[in-house]
């Protein structure tokens with residue numbers, strides 16, 4: 001069985017692919033495969049599995065990991081290892097972008113993604129109105145329908161997970 005990696009290059013799915021043949025920087029000569037190398041950089045806790053290796057950039061501090069010269073986002077690689085899939089968009093349900101626990105990752109359909117993108121359309125004024133409506137006892141589905149957004153979004157606003165500076 002072979003898996004097609006991003007970019008169309010294929011490689012054996014089984015564990016055992018040597019990592020940088022004979023040139024493992026911190027353990028020369030020992031055959032270490034990509035998967036072992038990957039997990040050696042993950043610190044597991046009871047909930048999140050935190051990536052401790054390199055990150056993409058200061059602005060977008062997602063974990064990154066190189067496989068045969070190809071750069072992967074760490075959470076995407078972890079998701080791939082557990083599901084065999086590389087969906088276009090993966091969302092962190094735990095909101096911890098360094099987390100690579102596949103259980104905390106959700107494959108987001110393009111529809112939901114567009115909806116989430118729409119969140120930017122809510123003005124800071126709407127945010128306070130949403131919180132006030134909730135405080136006076138309006139329920140979340142009702143508020144969501146008023147603003148034409150998903151209920152998950154209302155919930156995040158109320159729970160201060162988004163726009164908590166407002």
Ligand SMILES: [Zn+2]
Pocket residue numbers: 047048049094095096099100101104
């Ligand atoms: Zn997590």
